[in-house]
Amino acid sequence: MDIKERNRAYNKYVNAKIPKTRPWPTLFNSFWVGGLICLLGQGINDLLLYLFPNISEQSAWAYTLIILIFLAALLTGIGVYDKLGKFAGGGTIVPITGFSNSITSPSVEFKSEGIVYGICVKMFTIAGPVIVFGVLSSALVGLIYYIVYLFI
Amino acid sequence: MEMFIDYLWVFIIGGLVCMIGELLIITTNITSARILVTFVLVGVFLEAVGLFDYISDFAGAGINVPIVGFGASLAKGAIGAVRSQGILGIFTGGLTATAAGISAAIIFAFIFALIFHSHTKK
Amino acid sequence: MKYDTVKFRRQPKIIGSYSIVGPKEGKGNFKDYFDYIMKNDLFGEKTFEKAERKMIETAITGAIQKSKLGMKDINLLVAGDLLNQIISSSYAARAFDFPYLGVYGACSTMAESIAVASILVDAGYFENVVCCTASHFSTAERQYRFPLELGNQRPPVSQWTVTGAGSCVISQKGKGPxxxxxxxxxxxxxxxxxxxxxxxxxxxxxxxxxxxxxxxxxxxxxxxxxxxxxxxxxxxxxxxxxxxxxxxxxxxxxxxxxxxxxxxxxxxxxxxxxxxxxxxxxxxxxxxxxxxxxxxxxxxxxxxxxxxxxxxxxxxxxxxxxxxxxxxxxxxx
Structure with missing residues (x-):
């Protein structure tokens, strides 16, 4: 038998053999944990606006995100966030807290290789692509709008 | 009552966005880095075509706390900066608008990395 | 007999063996059989890599002790592990006063090292050869996968890397399997x-x-x-x-x-x-x-x-x- 053919047949057989897990429990967990994190964000935001009526809505949002990022980094440091993530999956990855976790976790993990080569170099092993693609796509959007503004 | 309904929307939209992420993980087995990139790009797109503000109006934190909101801020920053600064805005807009989030993540990651050690999973 | 199978004429014996595992492994199905169960995965060291190294040293020393031989009687160490450049084994070998052969067969290393050692012993070149291999969940996880603190889920087909080291002494003489x-x-x-x-x-x-x-x-x-x-x-x-x-x-x-x-x-x-x-x-x-x-x-x-x-x-x-x-x-x- 041809090697490619054999490999394709084997992969097909293996895929059929992989244990099927019920998706509903994790989907449900990701829903309510993710929803709660967003609710927490809204709560912090509204509280900030209530306590400090002078700050702009934009600043309130910035503070809210900073607080959420802080909480996630702290939970990552004390080793709780990964347990939460195991339970809720997307519910803890998709919110901004997941972004914070993806930066803090390699930092903590690679501390053993020193501050420069461990913490600083490895900090963006997971979140690097997020920032790169984010900057690239926003620059592209900026360019498109620049061209559009030239004509209107 | 109005506030309760607002919060309900935050919960439902936020939960749904996260659930879509989980659905992607289950069905395509992709890693969390790719999930984050995908959702950032979705946010950039929604903002670029002008849909994001409509969702944000009733979903609030439900769409802003997910990393989609981060993408939208990037795009919003770029669009605004291009209007006020021209070509320079293409380069400054995105990161200026998201500077707080990125800096916070770096600062707290660094501090907590100094304080804590990694834990073995059980 | 084809060449890929070796049949040993003198049949080398396993005269001593030692196993050391982490706390999670120590709660598993073989808990009553292990020689030593560590209280935590760091084993008193600063990093998980250093812990893995210490586990190998402990296992080798333990196996030699159980074989009732002295350190001087050992002619060779054959060992390997999962980390890049098999550092756990090589660095652990510094602690011993006998020659070292590093082998790599990923998780098949135990059989590979025993087979190599048996051939050397069977041929009569060496009298007592000690074999060892180890893995550590936390070192493997960060080399092959993600940081431990990352909140991701493990897919249903994934397996759990054992924190543990096993060692045995292969000898021409003595009693044993x-x-x-x-x-x-x-x-x-x-x-x-x-x-x-x-x-x-x-x-x-x-x-x-x-x-x-x-x-x-x-x-x-x-x-x-x-x-x-x-x-x-x-x-x-x-x-x-x-x-x-x-x-x-x-x-x-x-x-x-x-x-x-x-x-x-x-x-x-x-x-x-x-x-x-x-x-x-x-x-x-x-x-x-x-x-x-x-x-x-x-x-x-x-x-x-x-x-x-x-x-x-x-x-x-x-x-x-x-x-x-x-x-x-x-x-x-």
Missing amino acids: RITMATFGKVIDWGIVDVNNMGAAMAPACAQTMLSHFENTKTTPDDYDLIVTGDLGKLGSEILIDLMEDNGIKLGLNYNDCGQMYFRRDQNTLCGASGCGCCATVFNSYLMKKLQDGQYKRILFMPTGALLSTTATQQGESIPGVCHAIVVEAYEE
């Missing part, structure tokens, strides 16, 4: 690219080695009290059974897999255990005990290894597997 045969395996790759699905990647290599072993030695599964694979896990061993059946060989109740047996069902390890330490700790504790008790007369021990690296995986390569087999028989006068 005999190593009678060894079959070296070819590297087989059937195009599995999912790095979580190691069982499926390694099963064809295992089937290949098993088939040539049975053919070369004119034995059948019934000739062994136990046929035990290393860390195919639940999925991998089901695949192996299917692959062997396709070749007309039925693996019955005397077949099992260390990875599948290792943890209790409620320990949340999905498809089971994996890593060099998985079969190494089972072999040097449970299996040795059963051979010494005479409960097993003859076992076929077949650890499998997935020879992948993150660089190769990121370049789109599929996962090559390898499997080496050794036959161990109970001691006879």
